[in-house]
Amino acid sequence: xxxxxxxxxxxxxxxxxxxxxxxxxxxxxxxxxxxxxxxxxxxxxxxxxxxxxxxxxxxxxxxxxxxxxxxxxxxxxxxxxxxxxxxxxxxxxxxxxxxxxxxxxxxxxxxxxxxxxxxxxxxxxxxxxxxxxxxxxxxxxxxxxxxxxxxxxxxxxxxxxxxxxxxxxxxxxxxxxxxxxxxxxxxxxxxxxxxxxxxxxxxxxxxxxxxxxxxxxxxxxxxxxxxxxxxxxxxxxxxxxxxxxxxxxxxxxxxxxxxxxxxxxxxxxxxxxxxxxxxxxxxxxxxxxxxxxxxxxxxxxxxxxxxxxxxxxxxxxxxxxxxxxxxxxxxxxxxxxxxxxxxxxxxxxxxxxxxxxxxxxxxxxxxxxxxxxxxxxxxxxxxxxxxxxxxxxxxxxxxxxxxxxxxxxxxxxxxxxxxxxxxxxxxxxxxxxxxxxxxxxxxxxxxxxxxxxxxxx
Ligand SMILES: *Cc1c(COP(=O)(O)O)cnc(C)c1O
Numbered sequence: 486x487x488x489x490x491x492x493x494x495x496x497x498x499x500x501x502x503x504x505x506x507x508x509x510x511x512x513x514x515x516x517x518x519x520x521x522x523x524x525x526x527x528x529x530x531x532x533x534x535x536x537x538x539x540x541x542x543x544x545x546x547x548x549x550x551x552x553x554x555x556x557x558x559x560x561x562x563x564x565x566x567x568x569x570x571x572x573x574x575x576x577x578x579x580x581x582x583x584x585x586x587x588x589x590x591x592x593x594x595x596x597x598x599x600x601x602x603x604x605x606x607x608x609x610x611x612x613x614x615x616x617x618x619x620x621x622x623x624x625x626x627x628x629x630x631x632x633x634x635x636x637x638x639x640x641x642x643x644x645x646x647x648x649x650x651x652x653x654x655x656x657x658x659x660x661x662x663x664x665x666x667x668x669x670x671x672x673x674x675x676x677x678x679x680x681x682x683x684x685x686x687x688x689x690x691x692x693x694x695x696x697x698x699x700x701x702x703x704x705x706x707x708x709x710x711x712x713x714x715x716x717x718x719x720x721x722x723x724x725x726x727x728x729x730x731x732x733x734x735x736x737x738x739x740x741x742x743x744x745x746x747x748x749x750x751x752x753x754x755x756x757x758x759x760x761x762x763x764x765x766x767x768x769x770x771x772x773x774x775x776x777x778x779x780x781x782x783x784x785x786x787x788x789x790x791x792x793x794x795x796x797x798x799x800x801x802x803x804x805x806x807x808x809x810x811x812x813x814x815x816x817x818x819x820x821x822x823x824x825x826x827x828x829x830x831x832x833x834x835x836x837x838x839x840x841x842x843x844x845x846x847x848x849x850x851x852x853x854x855x856x857x858x859x860x861x862x863x864x865x866x867x868x869x870x871x872x873x874x875x876x877x878x879x880x881x882x883x884x885x886x887x888x889x890x891x892x893x894x895x896x897x898x899x900x901x902x903x904x905x906x907x908x909x910x911x912x913x914x915x916x917x918x919x920x921x922x923x924x925x926x927x928x929x930x931x932x933x934x935x936x937x938x939x940x941x942x
Contacts, residue, residue, distance in 0.1 A: 723866025
C-alpha cells in the first residue's frame with residue numbers, strides 16, 4: 486500500500502494501524518545541510534522520504550498547508566528561563582493539531598481532485614480536534630465534514646471555534662449526550678459498511694499516518710534551532726501526552742537519526758502512559774477531568790504503533806497484546822536491568838496543583854504564559870531532565886484557549902488572542918440532534934444524497 490492509499494484508508498484491513506515498511510535514516514551530514522532550511526523546505530525533505538507524491542505537488546501541498554500560520558518560522562523556539570519552548574500553536578485554531586490537520590486537508594483535496602471521488606468525514610470531538618479538523622477542510626472541494634460534539638460539554642471557546650465556521654461543507658452537530666455517546670455513534674456508523682462505501686465516509690482521527698508524518702517535521706525543526714542557539718549536540722525533549730500521537734512522531738524522528746537524548750513523556754492525572762513507562766504495566770483506569778482536557782484519555786490510540794517497534798517489529802505479537810488488552814487484561818513489557826521500560830523515554834505525571842504552580846511561576850519569573858497542557862510538559866520536563874543538555878518543551882496550545890486555567894493560576898484574566906476575542910460576535914450554525922446513531926445516519930443520507938444520485942445518473 487502506498488502513502489496515498491494509507492491516508493485514505495486510515496486503518497489496515499485487519500484492523501491494525503499502518504506504519505511505513507521501513508524508517509529512512511538521515512545521516513549527520515544531511516542533518517547539517519537541513520539546519521538552515523525553512524520549515525516548508527525541511528518538511529519537503531522529510532515528507533519526500535515517506536510519500537509517493539510528485540515532488541512539485543508535494544511542495545505545493547506543503548506550501549498551502551502552512552500559509553495559514555501566523556508566524557514566519559511556523560514553529561518558533563523561544564528561550565524562557567532554563568527551558569526552550571517550541572511553540573506549535575500559531576495555526577488557525579491555536580493548537581498543535583493544526584500542523585497535522587492543515588496538511589491532511591490539503592492531501593485529501595489533492596488525492597480527491599485526481600480521482601474525481603468525494604469524501605465525507607465524520608468525527609467526534611471533546612474539544613480541540615474538532616475545530617482543527619474543520620479548519621483543515623473548510624471550503625475544500627470534494628469534502629464534507631460532520632463534527633459531533635457533546636452539547637454544553639465543550640468549552641464555550643471550543644464550541645464557538647467550531648460553530649462559527651459557516652462554509653457549506655461544514656456540519657456541526659451538537660449531540661444531546663456525552664463525548665462517549667458521540668464516539669459510540671461514530672463507531673456504529675462505521676460498522677455499517679454499506680453506508681460507509683455508498684457515502685464515502687472517512688475519518689481524521691489521530692491514527693491517520695499522515696498526521697504522524699506531519700508531526701515528525703517540527704522535531705527536526707525544533708532540535709536544530711536549539712542546537713544552533715546553544716551549541717549542544719544533543720537535546721532532551723518534553724512532550725505533553727494524551728493519545729501518544731505527538732510523542733510517537735518524536736520517537737520516529739529519533740529512529741531516523743535526530744539527536745534527542747531523552748524523550749520525556751508528561752501526562753496529567755490520567756497517567757496510563759506515564760505509569761507504563763515507569764513500571765512496564767499498561768493498565769486501564771477510569772478517566773478524570775483535569776485542567777488539560779485534551780490529554781484526558783484512558784487508552785492511547787497510537788500506543789499500538791509504539792508496541793510494534795518495542796516488540797522488535799513483531800506484528801503478530803502486537804495483535805495478540807492488543808486483543809488481550811481489549812479483553813480487559815494488562816499489557817506487560819518487563820523493564821531492563823536498569824529498571825527502564827525504554828532507554829529513550831522517561832515519564833511522569835503532573836497534577837493540577839503542579840500545573841497551576843508551573844503556570845504561575847513561569848509568568849512571575851519570566852512574564853511568559855503557558856497553557857495548562859504545556860505546563861504539564863514543562864513541570865515533568867524540569868523534574869526529569871539532566872542539567873547537562875538543553876531541554877526543549879513542546880507548547881501544544883495557545884494560553885488564550887484555556888483562559889480559565891490561566892486565571893486560576895495567576896489570579897488575573899491575562900490570556901487573550903484576537904482570534905478568540907472576536908468569536909462572541911460571530912454568527913454560528915449548528916444542528917442539535919439526539920444521541921441516536923439512526924438519526925445521524927438519516928442526517929448524513931439527507932445531506933449527501935443529492936450528490937450520490939447525481940453521480941448515478
Ligand atoms: C491533542 C492535544 C495533546 C495530546 O497530544 P497526543 O498526540 O494526543 O498525545 C496535548 N495538548 C493539546 C493542546 C492537544 O490538543
